Amino acid sequence: MMKMLVAAAILVVLITIIVLLVKSTKNRLKLLNIKLKEADSNINLYLQKKKTTLDNIIKIIIDLKKDEGLFDDFSNDTKKEKNTFVLHSVLNKYYSKLSKLLLDDEELSKNSDILEHLINLKNNEEELIGSIKFYNDSVVDYNGLIKTFPHKVFAKVKSLDNKDFYNNEKEELFDILK
Numbered sequence: 001m002m003k004m005l006v007a008a009a010i011l012v013v014l015i016t017i018i019v020l021l022v023k024s025t026k027n028r029l030k031l032l033n034i035k036l037k038e039a040d041s042n043i044n045l046y047l048q049k050k051k052t053t054l055d056n057i058i059k060i061i062i063d064l065k066k067d068e069g070l071f072d073d074f075s076n077d078t079k080k081e082k083n084t085f086v087l088h089s090v091l092n093k094y095y096s097k098l099s100k101l102l103l104d105d106e107e108l109s110k111n112s113d114i115l116e117h118l119i120n121l122k123n124n125e126e127e128l129i130g131s132i133k134f135y136n137d138s139v140v141d142y143n144g145l146i147k148t149f150p151h152k153v154f155a156k157v158k159s160l161d162n163k164d165f166y167n168n169e170k171e172e173l174f175d176i177l178k
Helices: 002-063 084-104 112-145 151-157 169-177
Strands: none
Touching: 002 084, 002 112, 002 151, 084 112
């Protein structure tokens, strides 16, 4: 009888531990998903601001007839149906083109309207980079969590996959210098 009570107590303790582990795993994954959604929402907001600001600068450049056809596809390339990863990459491509054009054309780089938009663009870019860093850090935590026991079991049951990162900022800066 005593052996059965001990066995029952051990079984209750094991079940309690398993339940606590599952709840803990579920809560940690929920928290990381909330962080990822928040960061993604912020990134989307900053990308839309970046798109609008670049569009305003490009309109000024076109009005001044200084665009040299560099921005002909800007509207088509930045349509809303693209996901934030693609939009981020496309906007960086046009930001790079704009930077090169401004470096090559002294008149454009001194235009007060363009300078005002560039200040807004710089401030937005700092916020965007911060949001991307927060997102990427959360992805590191999330991807690491779903690969470790006992979280891996829960991730398998829920069919959770690794999340993608935003491009490495150093990589993008290298592209600008090309």
